Amino acid sequence: MATYYKFLNVIEKCINCGACFAICKDQNKVPHGTARVQIVTINEGVPGEKNIPVSCMHCTNPPCEAACPTKAIEQRTVKDWEGKDAVVVTVDKHKCIGCGYCGWACPFGAPQYPHGLEGDLAEWEGIMDKCTMCVIPFVPKEGDLQAKARCGLFCSTKARLGGDIAEIMPEYTKAKSRNTIALQDRGGVL
Amino acid sequence: MSSAVTSYVIFTVFSQMSVGALIAMMIADFLAKSKDDEKFFETGAWVSVPVAVIGLIGILSHEARPMLAMMTMTKHVGTSMLSNEVLALTVFVILAVIYTILWLLHPEYGSLKWFPIFPAIVGKFMPLRKPVGVLATLVGLAFLFVSAKAYMMYTLPSFNHPTTIFFFYVTALLAGVTAVAAVLSVKYLVKKQGDAPLARMLWVTMGVAVVMLVVLIIALMAQTSMLEVAETEYALAAQQETLKGMLEGDYATFYMARWVVGVGLALVCALALALPLKKKSMTTAAIIAVVLFILVLVGEIMGRTVLFGTNVPLGHVLPDIGGFYTTLGL
Numbered sequence: 164m165a166t167y168y169k170f171l172n173v174i175e176k177c178i179n180c181g182a183c184f185a186i187c188k189d190q191n192k193v194p195h196g197t198a199r200v201q202i203v204t205i206n207e208g209v210p211g212e213k214n215i216p217v218s219c220m221h222c223t224n225p226p227c228e229a230a231c232p233t234k235a236i237e238q239r240t241v242k243d244w245e246g247k248d249a250v251v252v253t254v255d256k257h258k259c260i261g262c263g264y265c266g267w268a269c270p271f272g273a274p275q276y277p278h279g280l281e282g283d284l285a286e287w288e289g290i291m292d293k294c295t296m297c298v299i300p301f302v303p304k305e306g307d308l309q310a311k312a313r314c315g316l317f318c319s320t321k322a323r324l325g326g327d328i329a330e331i332m333p334e335y336t337k338a339k340s341r342n343t344i345a346l347q348d349r350g351g352v353l
Numbered sequence: 354m355s356s357a358v359t360s361y362v363i364f365t366v367f368s369q370m371s372v373g374a375l376i377a378m379m380i381a382d383f384l385a386k387s388k389d390d391e392k393f394f395e396t397g398a399w400v401s402v403p404v405a406v407i408g409l410i411g412i413l414s415h416e417a418r419p420m421l422a423m424m425t426m427t428k429h430v431g432t433s434m435l436s437n438e439v440l441a442l443t444v445f446v447i448l449a450v451i452y453t454i455l456w457l458l459h460p461e462y463g464s465l466k467w468f469p470i471f472p473a474i475v476g477k478f479m480p481l482r483k484p485v486g487v488l489a490t491l492v493g494l495a496f497l498f499v500s501a502k503a504y505m506m507y508t509l510p511s512f513n514h515p516t517t518i519f520f521f522y523v524t525a526l527l528a529g530v531t532a533v534a535a536v537l538s539v540k541y542l543v544k545k546q547g548d549a550p551l552a553r554m555l556w557v558t559m560g561v562a563v564v565m566l567v568v569l570i571i572a573l574m575a576q577t578s579m580l581e582v583a584e585t586e587y588a589l590a591a592q593q594e595t596l597k598g599m600l601e602g603d604y605a606t607f608y609m610a611r612w613v614v615g616v617g618l619a620l621v622c623a624l625a626l627a628l629p630l631k632k633k634s635m636t637t638a639a640i641i642a643v644v645l646f647i648l649v650l651v652g653e654i655m656g657r658t659v660l661f662g663t664n665v666p667l668g669h670v671l672p673d674i675g676g677f678y679t680t681l682g683l
Binding site: 226229230231232233234258259260261262263264266267268269270271272273274276288289290 | 357415416417418419421422425426427428429432433434435436439506508509587666667668669
């Protein structure tokens with residue numbers, strides 16, 4: 164049975180080391196100027212500073228998929244590295260026209276529209292790119308690729324959890340319960 | 354101002370103006386009492402389709418793959434509001450083209466009556482002109498609604514208000530009707546013929562313009578009020594960013610100029626049209642009609658630039674959580 168693949172961020176644990184950003188760039192060959200995962204810092208340099216890795220959250224009901232006029236964005240089932248069926252949100256760059264409507268529909272600002280691409284990459288100028296749970300690299304390739312959230316695997320503090328929601332949720336809850344002070348700090352805002 | 358904003362402005366203003374221009378021609382069609390009147394009004398039929406083409410070029414120019422966009426943008430009809438919008442516009446343009454052909458290829462007074470064979474064929478379908486025009490008008494009005502709904506997403510808090518619908522209908526009727534009136538006025542100024550049909554058209558134009566400008570004033574005031582309330586804190590943060598950009602930021606000058614040019618001066622001009630029309634001074638009335646159209650067009654372009662330029666999608670606010678906290682005073 165297919166399960167939803169998601170990301171959960173234990174905000175209190177993120178130290179903004181950039182490992183998730185770097186491994187994503189390396190693994191998916193994401194060019195300069197485009198980021199499938201961005202680390203957002205709140206209250207930088209003051210008490211209460213927090214870092215949040217933001218990327219496509221692979222929504223259960225993706226608004227970007229509903230908005231896409233060409234059906235380039237699709238919630239589909241792929242295999243993960245263990246052979247399990249994983250539901251992720253992917254984009255078929257050959258169908259994308261770069262209208263930017265998904266960028267308006269996404270509440271997380273995940274869709275990216277790369278500009279200034281040169282050489283072989285020029286073909287993808289203005290075409291939407293986003294996290295596909297490492298299923299499709301920046302330049303799409305033929306053949307089945309596996310879902311594997313490498314940003315989660317390479318996170319040095321285990322702040323970023325990615326994968327089967329049934330597996331990462333207990334890990335997330337446990338990490339959160341250990342950090343009660345941080346939970347109080349949040350004050351229900353985040 | 355980004356190139357995307359320019360594209361959205363050109364697309365929305367001109368595609369909506371196209372609908373209004375077709376409605377103006379429908380009005381003219383019903384106002385015409387004789388063949389001479391129809392001959393005078395026929396020139397106005399040149400407005401709708403070319404204006405729609407400008408709008409289409411505007412929107413395609415910002416796509417990464419314009420050719421693919423033309424072929425595939427209607428693939429998600431029913432689910433994607435953008436697909437619905439493109440489909441509605443396509444159907445409207447097809448009907449508008451047929452309606453325009455029925456004017457321009459009229460065997461007796463059409464501008465293109467010299468064209469071989471076609472006027473004789475088109476002449477047989479002339480009784481269909483009004484029904485096609487009515488159908489095109491209905492599809493055009495539906496397109497305006499679908500177009501507004503395409504922008505009214507919860508992730509675009511500053512658009513997600515009923516005022517968006519009013520803005521789009523106002524642009525269509527205000528710019529479209531005054532555009533046709535301006536073209537007919539220029540024709541009158543050049544040829545000095547058609548006093549009676551022009552007078553009738555300008556009375557209607559004046560009425561439509563005054564009503565639409567009053568609606569616009571209400572919508573603009575409602576917009577600033579509505580941007581101060583939102584369902585969620587994030588939406589409020591996005592709306593406050595929009596309001597800030599509109600009243601204090603980069604677009605404040607445009608916003609104020611829009612009030613002065615597109616609302617104030619346009620309203621004065623529209624009301625002033627009554628004096629020469631009453632005195633039957635058609636040359637003065639024609640000049641005022643042309644000025645009114647210029648004011649309206651400039652005002653609508655500035656207004657739309659503000660609308661799109663200050664738009665802050667939720668996706669821009671959420672990653673900018675620092676900015677969000679600042680907005681809330683934390």
